[in-house]
Amino acid sequence: MGFMPFNGEAGKISSGTECKMEFKCLYENIGEVKNIINSIHPYEEPVINIMPLLG
Template identity: 35%
Template sequence: MPRQHRHLVTLAACLALPYIALYARCTSVWRITGSWLPSSAAQPYQGTAGEVQRAEECRVESFCERDQAATVLTAVRAAHPYEEAVVHFLPLYDPLSAPDVD
């Protein structure tokens, strides 16, 4: 996402979540270079349809429980400026809370 939107989008995601243990608003942010090619039918937030674009952006990472994912996705998409916000939910393995497997 564009860097100028990172606070708004992150806030939207975090407000959709309760505390994680004793903490709230747990996120990591990376500066990245994004690239994309909008189709001729697209109305890109940045750049021109039909031309490859590159721009400095931010990637935001956080975590939530499985049953919270739909709420977080809805909040992020509502706050995100792009037509198609890329949002991934990846399951994580916690060896301290996983059942023993022999």
Template identity: 40%
Template sequence: MNISKLKLEIFIPETHLAKLRQALQAVGAGKIGNYDSSLAYSHVTGTWRPLQGSQPYIGTCYEISEAPEIKVEVNIQAEALQETLKAIRDVHPYEEPVINVIPLYSDKGMGNS
């Protein structure tokens, strides 16, 4: 299966949104046709429970934590995945950031959106 485009979903504290946006722009994420730096974001609430050995940015081991976050959605070229993931991790404050990678399909065939 040849997938040329992906969508990333990234969950991050609002305080780090500007740094994330700059990092994504620096690696060319968000290019759609004749536009670049395209992304969408929405306010969400994240929950988690740090386990033994973790070093949470927010929260205490073995206690459920809840905090406002921003969900960022951005398209990338599949060949830029590793570079983009590194750029995200370089600016992300979480020990284990949530980054979902989703292949994109179109009516023109897989990966041609």
């Protein structure tokens, strides 16, 4: 079973608006933040980059 596109038709190119969101959290909360992002993301798999901040 394949994924249906969020916007448009399967097998056809479509375009839309994207936005970048940033979150700051403690390292031990990364799993929880990823779960929240995945639960509200409208389709397939979101791109998540984790970058440690040096303090």
